Amino acid sequence: MLQEVKIAKPASPPMDGLPPESRIWAVVAISVAVGMASLDTAIANIALPTIAADLKVSPADVVWVVNAYQIALVATLLPLGALGEIVGHRRIYLGGLLLFTIASLGCACAWSLPTLLIARVLQGLGASGLMAVNSALIRFVYPSRLLGRGFGYNAMAVSTAFTLGPTIASGILSLGTWPWLFAVNIPFGLLAMAIGMRTLPLTPRAEHGFDFLGAILASLCLGLVILGVGSAAHRAELGLVSAELVLGLVLGIVLIRRHADHPAPMLPIDLFRRPMFALSAVTSVCSFAIQGIAFVSLPFYFEDILLRSQVETGFFMTPWPLVVAIMAPVAGRLSDRYPVGLLGGVGLVLLGIGMTLLATLPTSPSILNIVWRMAICGLGFGFFQTPNLRAIMSSAPPGRSGGASGIVATARLTGQTIGAALTAFCFVLAGREGATYALALGAGFAAVGSVMSFLRLTIPATKP
Incomplete structure (x- = not known):
């Protein structure tokens, strides 16, 4: 019993990467998960006309299926990365993978644009958990002498997902309806989680607490800046674009001042x-x-x-x-x-x-x-x-x-x-x-x- 309790506690990670046999499976878990998040970005764009026709919404409205995912993803990257330093990158990664998988089921079952957008926001939050600590985990999976190789394989997984995305989306849409584009994530998500729970390394944890107000400021700052840039790209009114960008920058300045003496600032x-x-x-x-x-x-x-x-x-x-x-x-x-x-x-x-x-x-x-x-x-x-x-x-x-x-x-x-x-x-x-x-x-x-x-x-x- 004492031995089981000892294993359950956070342990120190390997000094310089995982053993080769564990490393292979950890890389599989990381590659499948980050590949899913990258693939989902590519296939959603292909499906927009089909989704708009099925849900009877305008092209301008259906674009939010992509925007909601992207804003939720970008806005929470830094807070989740900071949280990973405190609770462990492994927990953030597996939590993000679980949320992404559940949200994929929600997207597949959506019956209207609002329900689909809610599911896409949750899916973006899950993808953020994956991407925020993805590189950090690779750093602890590979020994320092092979670190470049590890990042190379990870980049290969992301690029392959982007390459195959349009082809996979077209193939799925030729055989079934658009909800299958999201449902296909579920078995892969469960597989990656099963492997990751057994192989992903435990990483060092910081002693300082998590700044929830700082996290809100960081999310609003990044979210508003990305929203402002996107509004400018869609030729929104100058006043709206200016308000989004200026407010985002002001919140960023407030965040920098708040964390001036912080040991691990959110930004x-x-x-x-x-x-x-x-x-x-x-x-x-x-x-x-x-x-x-x-x-x-x-x-x-x-x-x-x-x-x-x-x-x-x-x-x-x-x-x-x-x-x-x-x-x-x-x-x-x-x-x-x-x-x-x-x-x-x-x-x-x-x-x-x-x-x-x-x-x-x-x-x-x-x-x-x-x-x-x-x-x-x-x-x-x-x-x-x-x-x-x-x-x-x-x-x-x-x-x-x-x-x-x-x-x-x-x-x-x-x-x-x-x-x-x-x-x-x-x-x-x-x-x-x-x-x-x-x-x-x-x-x-x-x-x-x-x-x-x-x-x-x-x-x-x-x-x-």
């Missing part, structure tokens, strides 16, 4: 005082802004300017995430040996070249002409992503892995949202030609990001 200003962390986080926002620009503008570019069909457009969009999935583990292995500033800088240079080549496509390009340009973009993004992720997590102390992991996910989603909003602005200014200007803007972001990445080569190596 991790302590980590941003580390040059490697700050440069890597800002570079991450730049890279995902490029991705947001590309993934919003390219379908319009292919269909409206190059006059390609929807089927062809889907085919043209595939090489980017496919090459990222292939390159991510390769770049991860390289990041265990070579400076991340060099690898990330080279990756963003390649991404900028790819965006420039896409923006300067000839009037009637061949399929091969389009595909190899998209492959260069995927090569550059894949070469950048994993080393940069390693840099963010390695530059933070182990006890602040939750805060660093929250910034990883926040930077990704913030960058994608900014990219989408800037693309919408380009369309407002230039009409159908806005897609070309957006791609050129993406190349500019890549140039700025590559400079910041190379600046990391000047930072002396320090232990977290």
Whole structure:
């Protein structure tokens, strides 16, 4: 009996990663769960017209099926990352997975738009629990010498989910109704939970308490900023956009002042005082802004300017995430040996070249002409992503892995949202030609990001 009680108590995690046999299963649990959350983002977009027709709502209203999920996800990343440092990343991950699975059942059973939106908010909260501590868990699953490889495999799982998302959604919709898009998550969620409960590591816990008021401020700050950027992208009234953005920034300032002397601030200003962390986080926002620009503008570019069909457009969009999935583990292995500033800088240079080549496509390009340009973009993004992720997590102390992991996910989603909003602005200014200007803007972001990445080569190596 005494032995059972001892096992049930929180134990110290392995000093440097899990044993190989446990590591494999822990990676399976993490990859399945984060893949589900990533896949759900992709398939929901495909199903919007079908959902609108079935629930008899307008296209403007059904867009909230995506917005509700995204806002709930982004707004709670930092609070859940901070909570993971206190109660353990394992608990947050498994709790998020459980909520995501139950909410998927709720989405499948929804009979109206309001019930579907409630379920999507809960699903976003569950996905936030997964993504907020995902990178932190990987840090404790892999030994430090294999950390880049671990992040590479994780990036491969996410990219594969994005690659297969439209195909899986189309296949499900061809065989059944839209609720099955959400119901398919349930068996995978239960499987990942069963494996995760047995294999995910116990992590160190902070001694300070959880700041509930700070969590509310952080959620409102991020939620309002993302909502404001999204409102701007949808051409909402200037007064509404300004109010959302200004109020979000004011709450952010209040939060920073509140946590000025906190040992682990909700908005991790302590980590941003580390040059490697700050440069890597800002570079991450730049890279995902490029991705947001590309993934919003390219379908319009292919269909409206190059006059390609929807089927062809889907085919043209595939090489980017496919090459990222292939390159991510390769770049991860390289990041265990070579400076991340060099690898990330080279990756963003390649991404900028790819965006420039896409923006300067000839009037009637061949399929091969389009595909190899998209492959260069995927090569550059894949070469950048994993080393940069390693840099963010390695530059933070182990006890602040939750805060660093929250910034990883926040930077990704913030960058994608900014990219989408800037693309919408380009369309407002230039009409159908806005897609070309957006791609050129993406190349500019890549140039700025590559400079910041190379600046990391000047930072002396320090232990977290």
